[in-house]
């Protein structure tokens with residue numbers, strides 16, 4: 159794997175973490191990371207392809223990795239995080255093909271260790287090199303940590319969708335975030 163596709167660093171708990179581009183071979187582990195996030199309703203892969211592992215696996219294995227991004231964060235023992243960058247409208251419209259939609263998931267034991275920040279920086283770098291012009295993400299207004307993180311790396315709020323998601327009897331607003339590259 160070319161050097162630019164791998165990044166190693168020490169997380170705040172002292173563990174060595176490797177970020178690398180992922181593919182079909184990582185599908186099972188990515189699904190298990192996403193599944194641990196399911197109650198929080200994380201984005202992109204699940205949003206479009208439901209929660210059924212087989213559907214997500216088929217989707218991952220069918221991705222065009224020239225125009226879509228999958229990164230995993232790996233410790234000595236396991237995949238602990240996954241970031242997806244999905245080209246808007248599957249790249250079919252020249253009007254929106256410059257936009258990459260970001261989803262980020264870490265297993266709960268590995269949050270707050272700086273791994274999400276490193277993954278976002280990695281994704282920004284990857285997108286710039288492929289001439290994407292904009293990153294977007296949708297985040298619940300209740301997800302303060304995620305909002306803080308995305309804003310810290312330069313995303314700005316572009317709007318709010320009121321009552322976008324229903325969880326039980328509660329309706330939750332969603333913030334639309336964007337970063338022009």
Ligand SMILES: CC(C)(COP(=O)(O)OP(=O)(O)OC[C@H]1O[C@@H](n2cnc3c(N)ncnc32)[C@H](O)[C@@H]1OP(=O)(O)O)[C@@H](O)C(=O)NCCC(=O)NCCS
Nearest residue numbers: 201261262263264269270271272273274275302303304306
């Ligand atoms: C959101 C998520 C991706 C963040 O990744 P992470 O590795 O935990 O983030 P980091 O440790 O790099 O950074 C977290 C930042 O949030 C800050 N933070 C933590 N709790 C916070 C809170 N309640 N309110 C505001 N900021 C908070 C931290 O101080 C840190 O900021 P700093 O580096 O400026 O000090 C991760 O927690 C996660 O997977 N959550 C569940 C899934 C999800 O919500 N995904 C996002 C939707 S796409």
